[in-house]
Amino acid sequence: MSDDQVVPTENSPLKETIEDKLFLVKYKPDKDSHIEVDQEKFKADTLKAVLFICPAKVYELNEETGECMVAFENCLECGTCYVSCPEYVVWKYPRGGFGVQYRFG
């Protein structure tokens, strides 16, 4: 181990999981989704990358129907799905005042 590596201690913030950090994010969800998935194109896609690239785990596979479920309320507005899967994801920013609430501090 080199001298510049940081080793997490018991109470270190580095021990937090992504789920721990996502739990602290504040949202003001709109009643309508700002994300749409073309289910037929999603089903036809063998890779289904959108299930793996979202840091907020917005997209989940419904094992019974094969459709993509979208928990739009958890979107961090990073735009990764918009860039990665434009063939079946239609993403836009939520309406003004809604969505993730970013603050300094």
Ligand code: SF4
């Ligand atoms: S914009 Fe980012 S956080 Fe929101 S659904 Fe797409 S990948 Fe997930």
